[in-house]
Amino acid sequence: MSATILPQVDIATYATSTQGLSLQQLSFIGSVFTKVGANQVEDALSFLRQTFARFNTYIDVHSVPSVEEVLSLLDAGAVKVFVTLQQLEQLKSVKNLDLDRVAVTVSDESTREDIINAVAGTTVGVYAEAVADIELVEAWLKEYGGERPPVFISLSKATEENLLKVMNSGAVPVISAERLTVNPEADPQRIDIAKLLIANVESDRVDGLFPTLVTDERGIALGLVYSSEKSVSESLRTGAGVYQSRKRGLWYKGATSGDTQELIKIGFDCDQDCVRFVVRQKGKGFCHLSTATCFGEYSGLSRLQQTLQKRKASAPEGSYTARLYNDPKLLQAKIMEEANELCEATTKEDVAWEAADLLYFALTKCVAAGVTLEEVEQNLDAKNLKVKRRKGDAKGPWAAKLSVSAPQDEVKEAASVPKARSDPAGTIDGRIEMRRFNTATEPNSVIQEALKRPSQRSSEKIMGIVNPIIADIRARGDAAVLEYTHKFEKATSLTSPVLKAPFQQALMNLSPETIAAIDTSFENIRRFHAAQADKPLTVETMPGVVCSRFSRPIERVGLYVPGGTAVLPSTALMLGVPAMVAGCKTIVIASPPRADGSITPEIVYVAHKVGAQSIVLAGGAQAVAAMAYGTESVSKVDKILGPGNQFVTAAKMVVANDTSAGVSIDMPAGPSEVLVIADKTANPAFVASDLLSQAEHGVDSQVVLIAVDLTAEQLQSIENEVDRQANALPRVDIVRGAISHSVTLLVKDIKEAMEYSNLYAPEHLILQVHEPEKIVELVQNAGSVFVGPWTPESVGDYSAGVNHSLPTYGYAKQYSGVNLGSYVKHITSSNLSPEGLKNIGSAVMQLAKVEELEAHRRAVSIRLEHMEKGTG
Numbered sequence: 001m002s003a004t005i006l007p008q009v010d011i012a013t014y015a016t017s018t019q020g021l022s023l024q025q026l027s028f029i030g031s032v033f034t035k036v037g038a039n040q041v042e043d044a045l046s047f048l049r050q051t052f053a054r055f056n057t058y059i060d061v062h063s064v065p066s067v068e069e070v071l072s073l074l075d076a077g078a079v080k081v082f083v084t085l086q087q088l089e090q091l092k093s094v095k096n097l098d099l100d101r102v103a104v105t106v107s108d109e110s111t112r113e114d115i116i117n118a119v120a121g122t123t124v125g126v127y128a129e130a131v132a133d134i135e136l137v138e139a140w141l142k143e144y145g146g147e148r149p150p151v152f153i154s155l156s157k158a159t160e161e162n163l164l165k166v167m168n169s170g171a172v173p174v175i176s177a178e179r180l181t182v183n184p185e186a187d188p189q190r191i192d193i194a195k196l197l198i199a200n201v202e203s204d205r206v207d208g209l210f211p212t213l214v215t216d217e218r219g220i221a222l223g224l225v226y227s228s229e230k231s232v233s234e235s236l237r238t239g240a241g242v243y244q245s246r247k248r249g250l251w252y253k254g255a256t257s258g259d260t261q262e263l264i265k266i267g268f269d270c271d272q273d274c275v276r277f278v279v280r281q282k283g284k285g286f287c288h289l290s291t292a293t294c295f296g297e298y299s300g301l302s303r304l305q306q307t308l309q310k311r312k313a314s315a316p317e318g319s320y321t322a323r324l325y326n327d328p329k330l331l332q333a334k335i336m337e338e339a340n341e342l343c344e345a346t347t348k349e350d351v352a353w354e355a356a357d358l359l360y361f362a363l364t365k366c367v368a369a370g371v372t373l374e375e376v377e378q379n380l381d382a383k384n385l386k387v388k389r390r391k392g393d394a395k396g397p398w399a400a401k402l403s404v405s406a407p408q409d410e411v412k413e414a415a416s417v418p419k420a421r422s423d424p425a426g427t428i429d430g431r432i433e434m435r436r437f438n439t440a441t442e443p444n445s446v447i448q449e450a451l452k453r454p455s456q457r458s459s460e461k462i463m464g465i466v467n468p469i470i471a472d473i474r475a476r477g478d479a480a481v482l483e484y485t486h487k488f489e490k491a492t493s494l495t496s497p498v499l500k501a502p503f504q505q506a507l508m509n510l511s512p513e514t515i516a517a518i519d520t521s522f523e524n525i526r527r528f529h530a531a532q533a534d535k536p537l538t539v540e541t542m543p544g545v546v547c548s549r550f551s552r553p554i555e556r557v558g559l560y561v562p563g564g565t566a567v568l569p570s571t572a573l574m575l576g577v578p579a580m581v582a583g584c585k586t587i588v589i590a591s592p593p594r595a596d597g598s599i600t601p602e603i604v605y606v607a608h609k610v611g612a613q614s615i616v617l618a619g620g621a622q623a624v625a626a627m628a629y630g631t632e633s634v635s636k637v638d639k640i641l642g643p644g645n646q647f648v649t650a651a652k653m654v655v656a657n658d659t660s661a662g663v664s665i666d667m668p669a670g671p672s673e674v675l676v677i678a679d680k681t682a683n684p685a686f687v688a689s690d691l692l693s694q695a696e697h698g699v700d701s702q703v704v705l706i707a708v709d710l711t712a713e714q715l716q717s718i719e720n721e722v723d724r725q726a727n728a729l730p731r732v733d734i735v736r737g738a739i740s741h742s743v744t745l746l747v748k749d750i751k752e753a754m755e756y757s758n759l760y761a762p763e764h765l766i767l768q769v770h771e772p773e774k775i776v777e778l779v780q781n782a783g784s785v786f787v788g789p790w791t792p793e794s795v796g797d798y799s800a801g802v803n804h805s806l807p808t809y810g811y812a813k814q815y816s817g818v819n820l821g822s823y824v825k826h827i828t829s830s831n832l833s834p835e836g837l838k839n840i841g842s843a844v845m846q847l848a849k850v851e852e853l854e855a856h857r858r859a860v861s862i863r864l865e866h867m868e869k870g871t872g
């Protein structure tokens with residue numbers, strides 16, 4: 001709101017002055033003017049700091065010797081400085097300074113032409129000080145017309161009449177605050193501020209009242225009322241919301257309902273025909289219907305603030321918000337987590353979603369500290385007034401972390417490196433513990449939020465890395481594959497990217513125990529997948545119409561075996577055995593080699609057992625691209641299967657979408673995850689061990705415990721076990737990374753547990769509950785289910801026979817895990833006798849007619865005619 005009138009204060013005495021308007025009354029008007037002497041800059045800066053939220057401060061700085069100091073005042077929030085002609089010339093060259101924050105003072109030395117020339121073509125205002133001849137000024141302003149800069153005038157003789165003349169001519173009067181009063185009846189020597197304020201407001205109503213918009217401090221409209229000079233005067237005097245009822249005279253808002261208002265400011269719209277009251281509403285709200293506003297309840301940030309403030313006053317014990325208030329470290333971790341997710345969001349929807357999350361936690365921090373949104377916004381406004389702009393570079397660790405030009409291996413580190421020991425991630429009060437939510441007391445939105453998977457890096461960023469790698473492999477083949485392997489795997493001695501079968505025995509020297517373990521697992525996986533083979537089926541749909549379906553193996557398959565943070569020969573088994581069972585002719589395995597260029601002997605042994613044609617010694621996008629398009633030595637394949645990190649998954653998506661590659665993929669299989677449902681019958685140590693077995697995969701893994709009607713002690717036992725067992729693990733820091741976005745949900749019964757599980761669609765579902773077999777019937781979405789206390793998930797990872805290459809990230813809703821069907825395609829056949837064609841012919845011909853495909857129709861009719869003529 002721009003100033004209508006500028007009450008002048010002395011910064012040396014403003015705090016203690018008892019004459020004229022009090023500080024609070026000044027804040028209702030919202031603007032003050034002050035003069036700063038040569039030695040008063042520090043005082044002025046402190047004045048600005050203390051009062052920036054209450055006043056727009058205009059400062060006469062013509063005694064301030066250096067431009068640097070003038071800029072400091074502007075920087076600290078002075079909305080406008082009144083300067084000499086000479087200072088103006090210096091300020092004109094300051095970058096970032098908006099000249100509408102400057103007014104030049106007319107002095108004895110400056111002629112009218114000097115001033116006109118100085119402000120011509122700019123937004124610089126003009127300040128005429130101690131004007132005696134008001135008529136001259138009026139004439140001057142009239143001559144200037146509407147298109148003139150803002151003009152401020154102080155009068156040598158400030159009477160109410162003169163001040164009104166100044167205002168009538170469209171200038172802003174500057175007058176000592178000591179000469180003004182809000183109570184003209186008790187203080188007749190002083191000038192009535194209400195009269196001045198309202199002087200230029202126009203009313204087009206017959207009753208002469210002014211439409212008045214009432215808003216809160218954030219500018220949200222609370223309602224529409226009416227004001228008169230008297231009601232404005234009463235409001236200024238009492239510091240409350242007082243309006244003019246069209247029927248009942250003066251209306252002291254809240255006098256009967258108790259829903260009173262604290263006056264913050266009074267202002268006017270651009271053409272002075274609407275008054276605006278900014279108030280702090282007390283009680284139930286502004287509206288007589290007990291809502292916050294006459295337009296309904298608050299929404300967005302205002303609503304969130306209201307809820308958080310209520311929760312702070314009395315949050316239900318055990319609620320998530322109460323936990324956030326009581327656990328500053330948790331709140332800190334959430335703010336950092338959400339800030340990171342916002343940074344990584346790219347689509348409009350994701351950015352809005354993540355920004356909302358961050359604002360939720362940021363506002364929780366504010367409310368916990370007693371800070372309001374209004375105060376945050378005041379700070380934003382103050383920062384907007386800064387002239388000395390910072391470069392805006394990111395600080396130390398953030399700059400290093402997010403350096404745009406970071407080399408590729410730094411990016412890799414940011415994605416997968418375990419948290420440092422000093423990093424509190426995954427701990428609560430120093431214990432390794434998952435966040436706990438009670439579905440009975442938390443709103444559904446909070447539960448949904450808690451169950452969100454940790455965000456993956458934005459597809460835009462990943463694609464920006466993966467696409468050039470794929471293009472490079474296509475263009476330069478083996479040479480490029482080798483270069484990337486040298487770079488990412490540090491295997492600089494490697495000279496060929498492929499190891500061809502038969503594999504030398506020396507490459508697969510293993511202990512007898514490991515060979516026995518692989519052989520046992522191999523056999524179980526083979527048996528289970530062989531049993532999945534479907535026999536050809538034949539159905540006679542109508543007499544003489546025989547339909548069949550049979551399957552054929554996909555000829556050439558490429559199997560990606562991850563090898564970044566852990567070597568996974570078990571994945572070679574899970575992908576290789578079904579390929580062998582299905583009868584795929586060419587099996588190519590790809591896996592990142594070790595730094596010495598060799599490949600893990602267990603993987604070579606599995607490759608040998610499943611009859612692989614070759615092993616590609618490469619990982620990531622380069623391995624996927626080499627298998628999709630083929631290179632001089634890597635065989636092109638028809639389908640690529642296997643899990644991997646974000647680079648692998650993104651590359652699989654890219655090649656599958658490229659029709660020129662002619663390759664398909666299995667499914668999106670990302671970071672491992674597990675959901676354990678445990679009731680009172682569960683052994684806490686078993687539950688904890690299952691959770692940790694997936695948490696150790698990577699910092700981006702997520703584990704979920706759904707505790708069914710457990711007591712606080714039972715839950716505590718599981719948490720104690722998680723902390724105890726996790727601390728004993730070699731990969732404890734990876735575990736902490738995963739635990740930091742893992743959760744425990746407390747639910748009332750198994751039915752509710754299954755609802756959440758089906759909604760989450762976990763990769764692995766573990767049932768440690770009473771009669772678990774019965775519960776399997778309730779499973780709708782899951783990659784693989786582990787039933788009862790004696791079935792840890794690791795048996796499925798290695799040896800039971802089920803496949804461990806499974807859909808993650810909720811894709812279990814629409815994808816199956818790898819199975820025999822992943823390696824075959826189904827072909828159908830039809831075989832009709834003459835009788836069959838006669839039976840079905842009319843239907844076919846009619847539909848062909850409907851579709852206006854005459855050749856289709858004739859393919860039948862020609863045969864039927866043939867039969868009729870007996871020539872068939």
Ligand SMILES: NC(=O)c1ccc[n+]([C@@H]2O[C@H](COP(=O)([O-])OP(=O)(O)OC[C@H]3O[C@@H](n4cnc5c(N)ncnc54)[C@H](O)[C@@H]3O)[C@@H](O)[C@H]2O)c1
Binds near residue numbers: 411412561565671
């Ligand atoms: N869902 C399942 O069935 C299943 C099974 C096993 C493993 N997994 C998951 O697979 C993932 C394996 O990931 P991983 O990283 O350990 O191994 P990985 O083999 O998938 O990835 C390693 C490769 O990533 C590439 N890479 C790394 N940093 C890069 C960068 N900055 N730019 C370009 N390329 C880069 C390199 O080429 C490296 O060879 C884990 O998340 C694990 O949980 C899932």
Ligand SMILES: N[C@H](CO)Cc1c[nH]c[nH+]1
Binds near residue numbers: 763805
């Ligand atoms: N649990 C992983 C699937 O998400 C597979 C695996 C390999 N080794 C151990 N586990």
